[in-house]
Amino acid sequence: MPKQRILTGTRPTGSLHLGHYAGALENWVRLQDEYECFFLIADYQALSDHLGEIERIRESVIEVTLDWLAVGLDPHRSAFVIQSYIPEHAELTMLLSMLVPLNRHQRNPTLKAEMAQLEEENAELSLGFFNYPASQIADIILPKAHLVPVGEDQAPHIEYTRQIARRFNRAYGEVFPIPRALIGRVPRLVGLDGKAKMSKSLDNAIYLSDGAGTVERKVKRMVTDITGTHPRLRPTDPGVVEYNPVFEYHDAFNPDAAEVADLKERYRAGRVSDSEVKERLIKALNDFLDPIRERRAAYAARPDDVRAALLDGTGRARRTAEQTMQEVREAMRIIYT
Ligand code: ATP
Ligand code: MG
Numbered sequence: 574m575p576k577q578r579i580l581t582g583t584r585p586t587g588s589l590h591l592g593h594y595a596g597a598l599e600n601w602v603r604l605q606d607e608y609e610c611f612f613l614i615a616d617y618q619a620l621s622d623h624l625g626e627i628e629r630i631r632e633s634v635i636e637v638t639l640d641w642l643a644v645g646l647d648p649h650r651s652a653f654v655i656q657s658y659i660p661e662h663a664e665l666t667m668l669l670s671m672l673v674p675l676n677r678h679q680r681n682p683t684l685k686a687e688m689a690q691l692e693e694e695n696a697e698l699s700l701g702f703f704n705y706p707a708s709q710i711a712d713i714i715l716p717k718a719h720l721v722p723v724g725e726d727q728a729p730h731i732e733y734t735r736q737i738a739r740r741f742n743r744a745y746g747e748v749f750p751i752p753r754a755l756i757g758r759v760p761r762l763v764g765l766d767g768k769a770k771m772s773k774s775l776d777n778a779i780y781l782s783d784g785a786g787t788v789e790r791k792v793k794r795m796v797t798d799i800t801g802t803h804p805r806l807r808p809t810d811p812g813v814v815e816y817n818p819v820f821e822y823h824d825a826f827n828p829d830a831a832e833v834a835d836l837k838e839r840y841r842a843g844r845v846s847d848s849e850v851k852e853r854l855i856k857a858l859n860d861f862l863d864p865i866r867e868r869r870a871a872y873a874a875r876p877d878d879v880r881a882a883l884l885d886g887t888g889r890a891r892r893t894a895e896q897t898m899q900e901v902r903e904a905m906r907i908i909y910t
Contacts, residue, residue, distance in 0.1 A: 579604060580718035580752075582613030582654075585633035586623055589640040590778035591858075592771035595759035595825050596724030602645045604722065610651035611716045611890050612641065614883075617656050617663065618709065621702040622691060638879050640781050643869035648882035654890040655883055656712065661894035665711035665901065666704070672740055673707050681706055683729045690774070710734045714741075714749045716893050721752050725760035726770060745904035748897075759825045763818045765791055767799035782869060785859045792855045795819055797847055808846035819850055827857035 581601060583589065589598070601612065614637055619630050638653060646653070656662050678684075684706055691698055713721055713734050721731050731754035738749040761770055764777030771778045779791055797812070797819050798804060805812050814820045814837045823833045836853060839845035872879055902908055 576607070576609045577719040577750075578716055579608040579610040579720050579722060580613060580713050580716050581611075581722050582615050582656075582712065583637055584615050584619040585630050585637050586619050587629070587633055587773040588636045588780045588782050590771055590773065590780045591822070591826065592724065592759075592762035592764075592778065593640075594644065594781060595762050596757040597722055598641075598644050598646075600722040600755055600757050601651075604720075605647060605650050608720060611654055611718070611893075612646060612651055612886075613654045613656055613712055614638070615656045615709075615712065618705050621699055621705050622696065624699070634883075635876075635879060636782070638883055639869050639872055642872045642879070642882070643781060643865045645868075648886055652886035652889045653882050655887045658887045659715075659891050659894050661715060661891075661898045662708070662711055664898060665715050666708040668901065668905070669707050669711050669737060669741075670704060672737060672744070673710075677733075677736075678703075678706065681729055681733060683726055706730055706733055707737075710737050713752055714738050715897055716890060717750055717897060718752050719750045720755055722755040722757065724762075725756050728754055728756065745901075748900055748904050759821075762825060763799075763816075763821050765795050765818065767796040767818050779858065781862065781865050783862070784866075785862075788858050788862065789855050792819075792822075792851050792858065793848075795851065797850075805847060807843075808849075809843040811843045812840040812847075814840055819847075819854055822854055823850075823857065826861050827854065828861075829857070 579601070581597065583593065583597075601610065604610065614634055616630055616634060619633070620627075623630060634655065641653065642648070684703070688698060688702070691702070709730050710733060713731075714737075721727075721734070723731065731752065735751050738751050742749055742751075763769065764771040764775055765779065766775070766777040768775055768777055779788055783791070795818055797817050799816055799818065820833075820837060820840075823836065827833050832853065836845060836850050840850060
């Protein structure tokens, strides 16, 4: 039996952060043996709202690759794929755009939220951005993926992919598997500022490549009360643990469950300071990040290996993409001679 396939990825719009790790990367690393994996660097999709920042995208392609290598993705087992090097992504996106009902597209909640955010920043909204969910569907079904490990914000896109893949299969015959989403251990990691999602765009992240001093500075500035209704002024004030970002990070990244339980108990009772809880978090995060930093530095010193990983994976994905597009053209009978 050939292995089932995974397609998932990231936009090269910056380095990867703790939210990526707990929401997605951790599953990717774990599933590399069980599945044939395609990890996509979605540079077309990055251009949809960062068209004027091509240098940032170019740097981020390498940064993301270093982050992937650092957390233990293995370019020999898994294919690292540059989206724009495989024109079939654009071709299938275009064909799928014919199949996607406009009113269904306009209802996508993740797209709506992101468009609202861009509008708030007075950014110009491109047609390419509006169409990115269709391009994401093409990304997923091009290698005929069965599983898509992602953070919770992506769930509507996967549901959308399932609908469109079914629609294609009904219209033209069974070409595509219907992919399932797999949401990570922490579905949506909160930001340092208490906003619902740690995100590159919101500048509220701890990056996998942050040094120990940066982590310390960021944690010290973290909000502990997202509502602003329970200000805790003294260590003797009873504190609220629920929806407290500092405790959410402890739960996500501190392996010492007994320590976390003890801190929570003392926090609720007013027997520990915010700064002690933060000190313990700084230690836990730096312990977690140290081996990642070491592996990252080792790969950063070998840029030829990093480039080879990208080109090799992209080559493998391209052959798969060409096969699928041949099947798509035959199924749709877009053959005239
Ligand atoms: P951008 O703001 O550029 O969209 P992003 O931080 O949302 O950046 P993506 O490249 O869009 O990053 O996301 C890559 C993967 O990481 C997706 O599967 C996404 O669901 C997941 N992810 C991103 N942020 C978080 C988070 N805070 N918690 C859990 N998962 C996350
Ligand atoms: Mg995103």
